Amino acid sequence: MNKKDDTIKLEYDIIQNDFVRAGEASSNVKKILKQLGIDSKIIRRVAIVTYEAEMNIVIHSYGGKLLVEISSKKIEITAKDNGPGIEDIEKAMQEGFSTASNEIRELGFGAGMGLPNMKKCSDVLKIDSEKGKGTTVYMEIFMKSNQN
Amino acid sequence: MTLNDIKGILNAQVLTGEQFLDRKVSSAFGSDLMSDVLAFVDNSSVLLTGLTNPQVIRTAEMIDLFAIIFVRGKRPSDEIIKMGQRNNITILMTDYTLYTSCGKLYENGLKGIEFEKGVMT
Numbered sequence A: 001m002n003k004k005d006d007t008i009k010l011e012y013d014i015i016q017n018d019f020v021r022a023g024e025a026s027s028n029v030k031k032i033l034k035q036l037g038i039d040s041k042i043i044r045r046v047a048i049v050t051y052e053a054e055m056n057i058v059i060h061s062y063g064g065k066l067l068v069e070i071s072s073k074k075i076e077i078t079a080k081d082n083g084p085g086i087e088d089i090e091k092a093m094q095e096g097f098s099t100a101s102n103e104i105r106e107l108g109f110g111a112g113m114g115l116p117n118m119k120k121c122s123d124v125l126k127i128d129s130e131k132g133k134g135t136t137v138y139m140e141i142f143m144k145s146n147q148n
Numbered sequence B: 001m002t003l004n005d006i007k008g009i010l011n012a013q014v015l016t017g018e019q020f021l022d023r024k025v026s027s028a029f030g031s032d033l034m035s036d037v038l039a040f041v042d043n044s045s046v047l048l049t050g051l052t053n054p055q056v057i058r059t060a061e062m063i064d065l066f067a068i069i070f071v072r073g074k075r076p077s078d079e080i081i082k083m084g085q086r087n088n089i090t091i092l093m094t095d096y097t098l099y100t101s102c103g104k105l106y107e108n109g110l111k112g113i114e115f116e117k118g119v120m121t
């Protein structure tokens, strides 16, 4: 944990196909948000988006990083991986669209609901992806319900 | 309905979290799709599932579920039970199938979650 200018920065390595540790990063983020006394509705939204993003890196990518920045105004979540990239982002955003294999489906993933869930739970969502290079999913969740 | 009532209705075994059996459950959700669980289930609902991998516990942890019912007599590994224990989650196991388990709970007055299309709670 890195504390500077009241911003807390968290960084986790996410490993491809590591289903034993998958979810640990999100679990850790959630614990820290709880310790910080963040509003439980915000924690729920952050937990959902970090977990979906983490699982997408585990399932669909060669591996990457989950970065979380917590400030008094918002929580920024960046999920960045090393490929293979998303061919058609618009299609990937549709509810029910999934390229997950049968093995992955047997684990309970591949409903094609991860990206739609991230969109619903975040205030800002930006996806940058290039076939062959990698994907960066950037999200912001505002602290507003904490402030009023 | 309490977890203890559910234990009776489903003739279930308690694998961990015996001390929380008086917790009240407002509704139930049966699914093997983790993203659907994340999208629709609130923290006073109980999850019934046929999956027994660590991701079920992780998913429950993310949205603060306090109870999971494993159906069809599928016993999760000790490691999964321990994960549940660490998160204060009560884990029940019943021999009934998912459909029958849900039917029995519904029959006894436990309703499904309220779901509005496109609306997150």
Ligand SMILES: Nc1ncnc2c1ncn2[C@@H]1O[C@H](COP(=O)(O)OP(=O)(O)OP(=O)(O)O)[C@@H](O)[C@H]1O
Binding pocket: A052, A056, A057, A059, A060, A061, A081, A083, A084, A085, A086, A092, A093, A097, A098, A099, A100, A108, A109, A110, A111, A112, A113, A114, A115, A116, A135, B035, B036
């Ligand atoms: N980081 C990524 N790298 C490459 N492809 C991705 C990545 N994230 C998502 N995708 C593609 O977008 C599709 C939709 O993703 P989404 O998370 O919505 O559903 P899913 O992961 O397939 O299923 P679910 O999230 O419901 O378990 C995936 O099936 C995959 O083809």
Ligand SMILES: [Mg+2]
Binding pocket: A052, A055, A056, A110, A113, A114, A115
């Ligand atoms: Mg996904």
